[in-house]
Amino acid sequence: MNDIYKPPLWPMVLIGVVSLIWVLPLIGIIMTSIRPEGETLKGWWNIEEFTLTLEAWREVWVNYPLWDALWNSIKIAGLSSLGSILLAPMGAYAFAFLNFPGKKVTFLLLVNAFVIPNQILIIPLFTLWRNVGLIDNIFSVIIPFVALSMAWAVFLVRNYLVDFPRSLIDAAHIDGCGHVRTFWSVVLPNALTPMAAVGILQFMWTWNSLMLPMLFLRENIPLPVLLTKIKGTYEPNWDQVAVATIITSVIPLLIFLYFQKYFAAGASNQSGQKG
């Protein structure tokens, strides 16, 4: 190690301590899931008695429709993300490159919709889905998820597109593309970064979402709703809840780990440009 510059030790220590705070609950959950409930009731860090068992895992697998719930979660989060990924860039393209009357006002309204609490929408939406017959259909949940995401997703993608080189759009027009073709062939393939960001955020939010699925779905429930059922009326079933929590958390964690490079701030647009 170079004697001229030695980085100080205290930032490392500080980061280590902070990381521990974040990691601790994870350790706790794993501990709770592999130890009998009796031991962990006094706190999972308790080591008066220490036995490891996979009983909770077996119980959850056998007693609850975990696979179905997992599949429902995948469908709901997957389709919601896909919807947002495809629709947000279209709106963003319109706001970034087209001129139409009321553009500024529409954009303001769209972005301000972000401040509306979802709770306000429950009753009107429920009435609508019931009248249309979509209760217990996953689309009763997917449609609001996609629609509500437009507020931040369009904003996010539009801000990226504002820096998109205008000359590429011009070149596409000269090559004969109208706006739709320009969007599809030129803008979209080069907007993968914000699309990935929208996808990841939307996936994580919809995966963990409890309120709308709990209200609109009966049989086709996703994992978070199943989690509340596992809790049980008479017993807390902490060990089984822990198992279900781990299963619920693993998938978004893996997705995030794989796609996190797209979050890189200022991820540069690989370019056919001069610089």
Next chain:
Amino acid sequence: MASIALNNLVKEFGETRVLHSIDLDIKDGEFVVFVGPSGCGKSTTLRMVAGLESVSSGEIRIGDREVSGLAPKDRGISMVFQDYALYPHMTVRKNLGFGLKVSGTPAAEITQKVDEAAKMLGLEQLLDRKPKQLSGGQRQRVAMGRAIVRSPEVYLFDEPLSNLDAKLRTQMRSEIKRLHKKVRNTIIYVTHDQIEAMTMADRIVVMRGGHIEQVGTPSELFKSPANVFVATFIGSPPMAMVDGEIVTDGASPMFQAVNGPLLPIPARLRDKVKVGQKVFYGIRSDSFSPVGHSLPRAGEVHQMSCTVDHVEPLGAETLISVALGTSTVLSKMFNPSEVDIDETRAFELELDGCYLFDKGTEQSLDL
């Protein structure tokens, strides 16, 4: 037929008028360069011809068609952009063929045309690369290839060489000229670099502030600039303007520089000046040299003594800065020898190479 006519072309952005009634006729096959400082409206004019900018009023004719209402693809034009604008996610081959693909050309024909263009520009080895794997010069050639492939009637170039280093720029200039010889199409080329304009153009259009200042061949603009702006813009180093007024020595008019020497008026302009008129005396550095270090002069020569202000040796020539009144004038010393600052020397001024411009209107008195 790919002549171009701009008639009373006006462009407004909201309240601001950026192009003031432009009129221009370009002949079929001509290489026309629009040149001028930033913000003069040259790129706006080009984009209006391309169809990327709407026309506020006036008309644009390509061939004998009025095109101001047509989309870019229907105008028979191709454009090469300053930042190349290559599609980053497509290979060179796909970049070249994209326009043809959009217009529904059969695949076999696309391949044939792409290969032809690639051969013309030396891009055969690069067809499977993506733009980010190319150098600046290669990218520029792909941009040109993309324009060629569409076999347009008119080529539009928007400052294509601004981002290249000096050596590459010289190389690409001759490539573009060679292209013009080969395809013989009408070319409109926009640049802020007057050297590019002078070396490449059949005719140059000098623009400033949304107006056309002068249109002419490089030679015409150099020898007969219409006003102060064109005179100082074209030619390197720029023409020096000496501030002063017309006086008389009793017999003939003379030029009295402000706080400076008395200079004779070029013969051709003696009838055109009025005593008391405030003028600029325009001197090009090639017309003003130290005695014994100048070009052979055919016409009238005026000798004067000046003090050297500043010296710039360029190798084959030396540029000497001299104060004439309140203005600084550059003198070219051919076959240079040692020159010291603050040295006083004899200089000679070739009068036929000098110009007079009215100070108020800035127009040349030759007109």
